Amino acid sequence: MTDFSVKKVWIIAKREYLERVSTRSFLLSTFVTPLLMGAFLVLPTVISESAARNIMRDSERPARVVIASDNRALAELVSGELIRQKGARYEPSVVSPTSTGERERLDKQLNDSDIEGYVWLDGPAIASRQVVFSTRRISDFILQHRLSDALSYAFAAQRMVQQGNSAGDVAATLEPVTLTAVRAGNTSAMYNELRGAIVVFILMFVMLFSLLSYGVMVMRSVMEEKSSRITEVLMCAASAPELMSGKILGTGSVGLTQIGVWLSLAGFGASRSLFLRTTMAALDVGPSLIIYFVIFYTLGYLLYSAIFAGVGAIFNSIDEAQQWNFVVILPLIGASAMILPVATSSDSMVSVAASLFPFCSPILMFERLAVHNPPLWQVALSLILLIATIGGTMFVSARIYRTGILMYGKRPTIREVSRWLLQA
Template sequence: MHPMNKFFIILKHTYFSQLKSKSFIIMTVISLIFIVGLANIQNIVELFTGDDRTEQLAVIDETGEIAAPLINTMESLDEDLELKLFEGSLDEGKELVQSGDYLALITIETDEEMLPKASYYALDLSNNRITNQLEQALSQIKTGIITEQEGLDQEVINKMFTPVPIERIALKENAKTEEELNQARGLVYFMIFLIYFAVIMYGSMIANQVAIEKSSRVMEIIVSSVSPITQMFAKITGVALLGLTQFGLIIITGYLSLKMNQSEMVGGFFEYFGFGDIPVATIIYGVVFFILGYLLYAMLAAMLGSLVTRIEDAQQVITPMIMLIVAAFMIAVFGLNEPDSSFVVATSFIPFFTPIIMFVRVGMLDIPLWEVALSIGLLMATIFFFAWIGARVYKGGVLMYGRSTSLKDLKKALQMSKKDV
């Protein structure tokens, strides 16, 4: 049989055996549910809250003057809150909170300087949102009282506390604006997560598959008819196609969910992590670095997985590889805020970090083309090196049996690869 036919047979077996596995189906379904839920988080929150009376707060005003401005300010800060002036006693108010008629009870009084102070009674103190809004509203009222007591002009006070606007202007030619950075940040953040999880999930899958086949002695049968090098590249390609299938479903589901809820995704998180008008070059770089990053770590995973015969050992032997991608991810998160720092620049040229960190730089900055070309060149050279050394280690490693969790076994695998198989 032609070697390419054997390659596609193993590729097909790897792809469909994992595609039909319960773990893959369950993980994919959970991921899709999570994506849909995240895109519809606002609707889900409203579904559970609705017009429930738990957002009603009772207010006891012992001053007789502060309740009205407090209610107006609190309700303007959060339209879901409804504050009502309560005429009963403190004990009666507490009982209504305990019975669930009110979410909380607020009592207002003044101190010796005739400035407002308040007490907040609730079943538990986990809801910091309301207490923070209460503090903000009372601070505004307190400022107004002090202004009136001292005979100060309220407009002057407002001007004093108005934040100073800062216009950020880049002097470097072709530097990205704040809006462009926000637009790129979302894709960059998404891509570094994608590469991070792809390496961990599918790298482990490759190593585990090799270990499972060796533990069942299936490898001896395969080796007798198929070249170990053909096996390695067929498995890497099969798992890559599996990953594309899973991430393709996730991306399509996420895109459709975002489109359906686009009108509600404004401000806050969605303003900081924008997804609109993303340059085509950034998307192309994302695809390129994703593929190259996968290939690099897939080679390592297959090579390391061939050294062991048990899944438990496979997880242990690929730990250094996992640590590399974790380190790259942590540096990338730092680089989102400081992509031009010398540390980020230096690490972006280290092949094990390049797929994530260099993508952060090309997404957030306008860097010279030669830097991108150099990093890609170094990364591809490293991939070819590990493909060569990995194929030799794989060739000898698949014939090694017994407990083996030490990287010193690489030498033994290389020696065995010189023998005819």
């Protein structure tokens, strides 16, 4: 049976596809995984908003903060700056001078929840610039940040006054600067690096998840049919390359179906959620980027699933083959370690070489496309090398598959596998 039949490959792929998509595990992973990811993304925001609402309910009036200091002028500067800050909901008051009895009184007010907290600015604190803020809510980082800014302003203003500057000069010099962030466009280096890192991280997650699930699924399917001797029956109707190609295409179609469902859910969520719409617009996830994602994901899957199929044909049990999983995905782990260097220096010699290396190009070339547009010849060369490597891997795996799928009993050595390649 030397002729390669596309019709037989289609029948095998169709059987594999329908068998996989009808399982409960596929339905759960396809629809429950996005819900869990959405929950992990939304829950922190919901908890934060709930905490903020609780704080607002706990205190309908502005929170009372006491500035206790031996230097009343300094305390007044801190109080005034705290009131002047935009969005402040605090009611500062000044206590001067400080004393042991005054601190005990403030501690009692704090324990009775009459005040939110107090800043203790005695002589040693002013001299060392190490200020202590006693508060009921140690997690209220907003108040602590505002107090830190107010203290820094007050110390600087008093020092400038002592050096002979007028109050107007001090106010003008310490006037805060308003910073407005605007998007500069796709040529902005920082924006592109951020987009590349985020988008490639998503690709990495999907790629590794698919490889560990569907690549291993191909390997398990091969090993199950090998151990149950079903392959001997199947090979009466189809050749080994046809069986292997059908398994890879059928299982890969399941992965593409799952990703298609996820993208559809993401698109539906973006149409309903302003937050998701804004995020996708900020990341500039357009049709071209999605097309590149599908291309590199598909080619990456074909490459690694062919390797997994060959590994499954070699070994007799899952335990024997399991240790090779790490070896198979080792190039992807190396590519993940190159994400930040490639994002920050996309045109360097190392980045270009790594993105052209077929076993890393599904991630790294896609990252370079997400960061900025590399030369067209590099993209074309990467695709050519990747497709050629897929063809070579398919050829080698098919020869291993043809002999290994019918070998039972013992784990083959490297010399025996080499003989299979020559004699198949």
